[in-house]
Amino acid sequence: MLSSACLLLGFASLLVQGVPPIWTQPEQVHLSYAGAPGSMVVTWTTFNKTKSTVEYGLLGSRMFEQTAEGNATLFVDSGKEKRKMFIHRVTIAGLKPAAAYVYHCGSDEGWSDVFSFTALNDSSRFSPRFALYGDLGNENPQSLARLQKDTQIGMYDVILHIGDFAYDMHEDNARIGDEFMRQIQSIAAYVPYMTCPGNHESAYNFSNYRNRFSMPGQTESLWYSWDLGSAHIISISTEVYFYLEFGLELLFKQYEWLKKDLEEANRPENRAVRPWIITMGHRPMYCSDDDQDDCTKFHSFVRLGRNDTKPPAPGLEDLFYRYGVDLELWAHEHTYERLWPVYGDKVYNGSADQPYVNPKAPVHIITGSAGCRERTDRFQPNPKAWSAFRSTDYGYSRMQILNTTHIYLEQVSDDQHGKVIDSIWVVKEKHGFSAWL
DSSP states (O other): OHHHHHHHHHHHHHHHHTOOOOOOSOEEEEEEOOSSTTOEEEEEEESSOOOOEEEEEETTSOTTOEEEEOEEEEEEOOSTTOOEEEEEEEEEOOOOTTOEEEEEEEETTEEOOOEEEEOOOOOTTOOOEEEEEOOEESSSOTTHHHHHHHHHTTOOSEEEEOSOEETTTTHHHHHHHHHHHHHHHHHHTTSOEEEOOOGGGOHHHHHHHHHHOOOSSSSTTSSEEEEETTEEEEEOOGGGGTOGGGOHHHHHHHHHHHHHHHHHHTSHHHHHHOOEEEEEOSSOSOOOBSSOOGGGSTTOHHHHEESSSSSOEEOSHHHHHHTTOOEEEEOSSSSEEEEOSEETTEEOOSOSSOTTBSOSSOEEEEEOOSBOTTOOOOBOSSOOTTEEEEEOSSEEEEEEEOSSSEEEEEEEETTTTTEEEEEEEEEOSSOSGGGGO
């Protein structure tokens, strides 16, 4: 009897001391494209250190007949609690184009649920389908349920999240980030989830963003490029123009990288195969919202650069125009806005009847109304001539790169139960700088 009482007292003292649980179970599983044909990166989190293994196989064949190993990186959040987590990354290579696979991730100390994905088709004749949006939060994620359902019925090959996650990933000692990553697992564990940083990721020098995502290249997911179908897609950080306390050199480093990447993409043999050049970055060059953001100003930092730095920092509009960027995708404004083809604050439509057929300047789309705690924004009553269509409905965009001459874009309103409220075809028989002439 005495020994039983001692055992109970010992157990009670453990409870009082708050002995933490052992967390070896994988969670927050998400995919990204590694940039190399036939590859996929699986990223997940545990709160204790374990091995990093993905077991996978072709759908319909023997389960988990192949294995890929990776590694885990310790991430210590910079909040007061200095919470620790292990971010696991495994790159799967040698995938068959357009083949369906099943997989799970983890270790002998715990496995994830079973997920599936379709390997990206590396053919330049592939017509990939995208969902694209920015500014999706843990609270009020208005579009999430519709996106989950779209993904589950196979509508998308890739998701583009154009900055601003969770609101904010670092809050509550990064628990908001954990919960957001659990929320998007229902999408991102099945379809590559490609990202760029936004202003809401800036805490502790973007540490939650840099550690949680796994984009191509060696820049901690800040900027990178990749090819899919007939497009070369470039993801950038607009935040280098605003958070100079983290180093002005980042701005110039990205600019030089961008210039070289665009030069390479414009080599005749490359542009012949992948003529579309598409960029994605968080803060737009133009917008007609009434919130005094950078894009509402003629001297936008992103568009024209900064003259208050030494040396002056170049903007991106001239660079993108010079190298014939076709389509520029943005977020940040909690609205949807489609612009006429625009350069230098002026409209350059292809023609009066068909503005997006052989346009004479890049096309801009702003899609930042997926849903977050900050709600949607308001528009100025009298926009400039380059504003073609505006909506304050919650929602997200879809895009299909059909072939070398046609891209289709549409906007889905979640407020209107999934109704498509805007759509365009961008048609280009010629690409590159000479297309503007």
